[in-house]
Amino acid sequence: MKNGLPPSPSKTTLSYKTRFGRLGQYGLLIAFLGICLTLSLITPRFFTVQNLMIIVTQVSINALLAFGVTFIIITGGIDLSIGSMVAVTGVAAASFAHPDTYPVVVPVVIGLLAGLLFGAFNGFVITRSHVPPFIVTLGTMTIGRGLALILSKGRPISNLSDSFNFIGGGKILGVPTLIVILIVAFIGCSVLLKKTVIGRYMYAVGGNEQAARASGIPIGKVKLVVYTLGGLLAALAGILLTSRITTGQPNAGQGFELDAIAAAIIGGTSTSGGTGTMTGTLLGALLIGVISNGLDLLNVTSYYQEVVMGAIIIGAVVLDSMNQTNKN
Amino acid sequence: MIPQAYILEVTDLTKTFSGIKALDAVQLHVRKGEMHALMGENGAGKSTFMKLLIGLLTPDSGEILFEGASMKATSVHDVLQKGIAMIHQEMLNVPELTVAQNIFLGRETAGGLFRWLDDSNRNKQAAELLAHMGVSIPPDTKMKHLSVAQMQMVEIAKAISNDVKVLIMDEPTSALADAEVTILFGIIRELTQKGVAIIYISHKMDEIFTIADTITVLRDGQYIGTHPATDLNENSLIKLMVGRELDRLFPESTTPPGAEVLSVRQLGRKGAFSDINFAVHAGEVLGLAGLMGAGRTEVTRAIYGLDPLHTGDIHLKGQPVTINSPQDAIRLGIGYVSEDRKQLGLIPALSVKYNITLGSLSNHADGGFIRSQRESTAAVDVMADLQIKATGPDQPVVYLSGGNQQKVVIGKVLQANPVVVLLDEPTRGIDIGAKSEIYKLIHELKASGIAIILISSELPELLGLSDRVLVLAKGKQTALLSKEDATQETIMRYAMQP
Numbered sequence: 001m002k003n004g005l006p007p008s009p010s011k012t013t014l015s016y017k018t019r020f021g022r023l024g025q026y027g028l029l030i031a032f033l034g035i036c037l038t039l040s041l042i043t044p045r046f047f048t049v050q051n052l053m054i055i056v057t058q059v060s061i062n063a064l065l066a067f068g069v070t071f072i073i074i075t076g077g078i079d080l081s082i083g084s085m086v087a088v089t090g091v092a093a094a095s096f097a098h099p100d101t102y103p104v105v106v107p108v109v110i111g112l113l114a115g116l117l118f119g120a121f122n123g124f125v126i127t128r129s130h131v132p133p134f135i136v137t138l139g140t141m142t143i144g145r146g147l148a149l150i151l152s153k154g155r156p157i158s159n160l161s162d163s164f165n166f167i168g169g170g171k172i173l174g175v176p177t178l179i180v181i182l183i184v185a186f187i188g189c190s191v192l193l194k195k196t197v198i199g200r201y202m203y204a205v206g207g208n209e210q211a212a213r214a215s216g217i218p219i220g221k222v223k224l225v226v227y228t229l230g231g232l233l234a235a236l237a238g239i240l241l242t243s244r245i246t247t248g249q250p251n252a253g254q255g256f257e258l259d260a261i262a263a264a265i266i267g268g269t270s271t272s273g274g275t276g277t278m279t280g281t282l283l284g285a286l287l288i289g290v291i292s293n294g295l296d297l298l299n300v301t302s303y304y305q306e307v308v309m310g311a312i313i314i315g316a317v318v319l320d321s322m323n324q325t326n327k328n
Numbered sequence: 329m330i331p332q333a334y335i336l337e338v339t340d341l342t343k344t345f346s347g348i349k350a351l352d353a354v355q356l357h358v359r360k361g362e363m364h365a366l367m368g369e370n371g372a373g374k375s376t377f378m379k380l381l382i383g384l385l386t387p388d389s390g391e392i393l394f395e396g397a398s399m400k401a402t403s404v405h406d407v408l409q410k411g412i413a414m415i416h417q418e419m420l421n422v423p424e425l426t427v428a429q430n431i432f433l434g435r436e437t438a439g440g441l442f443r444w445l446d447d448s449n450r451n452k453q454a455a456e457l458l459a460h461m462g463v464s465i466p467p468d469t470k471m472k473h474l475s476v477a478q479m480q481m482v483e484i485a486k487a488i489s490n491d492v493k494v495l496i497m498d499e500p501t502s503a504l505a506d507a508e509v510t511i512l513f514g515i516i517r518e519l520t521q522k523g524v525a526i527i528y529i530s531h532k533m534d535e536i537f538t539i540a541d542t543i544t545v546l547r548d549g550q551y552i553g554t555h556p557a558t559d560l561n562e563n564s565l566i567k568l569m570v571g572r573e574l575d576r577l578f579p580e581s582t583t584p585p586g587a588e589v590l591s592v593r594q595l596g597r598k599g600a601f602s603d604i605n606f607a608v609h610a611g612e613v614l615g616l617a618g619l620m621g622a623g624r625t626e627v628t629r630a631i632y633g634l635d636p637l638h639t640g641d642i643h644l645k646g647q648p649v650t651i652n653s654p655q656d657a658i659r660l661g662i663g664y665v666s667e668d669r670k671q672l673g674l675i676p677a678l679s680v681k682y683n684i685t686l687g688s689l690s691n692h693a694d695g696g697f698i699r700s701q702r703e704s705t706a707a708v709d710v711m712a713d714l715q716i717k718a719t720g721p722d723q724p725v726v727y728l729s730g731g732n733q734q735k736v737v738i739g740k741v742l743q744a745n746p747v748v749v750l751l752d753e754p755t756r757g758i759d760i761g762a763k764s765e766i767y768k769l770i771h772e773l774k775a776s777g778i779a780i781i782l783i784s785s786e787l788p789e790l791l792g793l794s795d796r797v798l799v800l801a802k803g804k805q806t807a808l809l810s811k812e813d814a815t816q817e818t819i820m821r822y823a824m825q826p
Contacts, residue, residue, distance in 0.1 A: 196696050197689045204686055207675035214634060214672045215687040215740065216658035274677045 028283045039294040059289035060182040061237045065260035067189040068233030070281045071226040076206040076273025077133040082234040084144025086253030089115045089238035091148045094157040094248025097164040104163040111239040119231015123224035148250040157248035168243030190278040206273025266316040332360035335525050341390035350376045354551045361523040365540035369759030373549040382414045383407040411493035415483045423472035428454035431486045457485045476503040496527045533562045570761045578792030586610035589779035590748045595640035600626040601803035608779040615794030616783045617819045623803040624783045628750040632664040633657045663746030667753035673737040681707035681721035688743040710739040731762025748779045787816045801825045
């Protein structure tokens with residue numbers, strides 16, 4: 001994928017290298033390609049169109065969530081409630097997606113609206129209360145799970161319309177809708193982060209909040225925007241997941257927040273804020289996807305997979321911090 | 329006096345960062361019991377040099393002899409063991425621990441069956457140590473309750489308790505009042521009499537000539553020379569440091585002030601200041617004088633909307649205005665350069681360009697989308713105007729010297745086209761060359777009709793730049809002096825008033 005490549009050498013090369021760890025992103029790309037190559041050598045089933053499609057489809061939900069969490073982490077925050085938001089928005093959408101009730105836009109809009117409100121609520125409480133985002137979103141994570149169970153009365157919501165099920169399960173010109181949506185969301189998020197005023201403000205807030213405030217940046221607004229974006233992207237993921245499994249599951253999305261945060265961190269987003277790219281996050285999500293797919297193909301049980309995944313998260317951050325130390 | 333033996337001999341020390349020589353074949357020879365000043369502009373390589381000495385960095389080449397033996401510094405701990413300690417510009421201590429615990433940090437003693445920490449004994453030792461230095465700080469006070477000066481004393485006590493032989497002090501007086509400086513100098517003299525060598529970094533000329541025996545000068549990472557302090561005077565030293573004669577430090581003011589731009593009435597903020605009244609005119613510099621804690625910074629912070637006001641009102645060009653946030657202030661045309669550029673001025677990880685345009689980004693954007701070309705042009709122009717030295721607009725601002733960082737902050741503020749600029753200690757911690765450039769800049773701003781409120785603790789600077797001086801003492805204004813009436817003596821008299 002062309003967008004997965006680091007920026008081409010230009011006048012801004014230096015800034016990318018120094019600020020966003022171009023070496024780090026190259027390293028990630030090389031690791032990713034290396035693993036793909038190894039897997040295609042070990043198992044012939046890996047490098048097939050069918051399997052690659054499976055990987056990207058599996059990755060897409062996590063990647064969408066990771067895009068949202070990347071905005072948030074760049075501002076120096078964190079969002080633990082996105083897994084719960086996947087469930088709430090999925091259940092909310094499913095409630096309006098039974099056949100012959102409403103046109104398909106209705107569940108989609110309701111799902112997105114639910115995510116938007118949920119995310120905005122996170123942002124509102126965080127900016128108003130000055131309670132750390134970790135605590136606030138830990139609370140809303142539990143609230144969200146409860147809401148999903150209340151809305152669904154604790155039962156999965158099935159019997160959804162074909163047009164709704166198409167959203168996450170269909171194909172456009174032979175390409176799974178999930179992949180199309182992923183690409184569109186990636187481009188949208190990248191542009192927002194790199195080319196807009198609000199995107200620049202995100203880096204500033206995460207880089208030095210006090211100085212950002214003194215520079216006249218509306219800190220509260222920036223935070224409200226990133227948590228709302230996190231909610232919207234979680235809603236998108238929730239709708240796609242519900243559509244794909246053709247059921248609104250109140251228990252869906254458990255632990256998704258951790259996978260999303262892992263993808264962002266592996267992709268080079270610093271948890272202390274101020275750095276990160278969408279390209280890195282996408283690569284991080286792909287890397288996680290390829291490794292778990294490879295381990296599946298190699299018949300490694302899921303217990304071991306968890307151990308491997310944890311080791312990779314730590315390894316990625318250790319490599320990154322070593323890289324940083326070398327540069328200083 | 330017979331010259332003592334060299335305790336520290338540094339030859340041809342070289343250190344390169346990503347291809348750029350930060351230090352190039354630097355020499356330093358320090359005798360036992362010598363007060364050795366290391367001088368140079370910011371960016372001359374003093375900090376890098378000291379980091380090499382204390383083992384925070386490893387040199388590319390060159391040799392360090394300590395007591396005649398080659399010192400291969402492997403860690404800060406090693407160097408400390410040998411007897412070289414540094415008192416940092418930024419205090420490094422554990423605020424939640426007591427004075428005694430900080431002094432003996434890493435050397436805790438324990439006894440008894442359960443290895444209880446022996447705090448009472450350590451408290452006693454710490455008290456003796458501090459009493460010996462002539463300072464009275466209770467050893468069981470938590471570090472966070474101390475003043476900067478007291479913390480400094482504790483740092484020195486820590487170094488002495490470590491049986492220090494070479495003590496490096498980086499700008500130790502930058503946060504001290506005069507009385508505290510006197511105490512510090514007394515301690516330094518006592519240490520040198522005991523044979524401790526001091527390497528002293530400072531930008532304050534008068535200090536250097538008061539206490540230094542020998543002066544080594546660095547410039548742009550190069551070794552310029554070592555001279556007995558008695559062979560130099562202020563002018564010859566500055567010449568060595570900057571490599572050229574400085575222009576007249578304070579340019580003559582020619583333009584008369586214009587119309588009133590900003591006025592405040594009965595400004596008050598609980599616990600900080602009250603009943604502040606003044607007006608500042610176009611093309612005028614109003615100096616704010618006062619001792620530490622007089623409320624100067626607090627007044628400017630409140631005007632800029634960083635802290636809320638409790639009483640009073642602000643008029644801008646005759647119109648009453650409400651300022652609840654820096655955003656409001658910037659929109660109204662008020663610019664602010666903080667005394668603390670690391671905390672409030674810069675986003676360190678972002679580039680010079682991004683820092684410059686940060687406060688005025690919407691001017692370089694259409695519909696929320698940044699026009700990169702426009703942004704770059706603006707940043708490059710500012711860099712040229714203010715002579716900001718960087719590898720380019722994309723260099724992260726954290727790698728710039730203090731003076732250049734300050735220019736970036738000023739550039740950012742000017743980008744928003746302010747009518748009033750609040751400058752809080754604009755030359756703190758920057759070298760003489762950069763200082764004179766900032767003075768020139770202030771004059772250019774004046775000439776262009778901007779009203780300026782200037783805070784400076786350096787009275788010659790304040791007097792040289794200000795058209796009028798407002799003196800504050802303990803949160804109240806005690807005098808508003810015209811240029812003719814404002815002398816160091818009158819200002820100090822009003823600043824000390826109750």
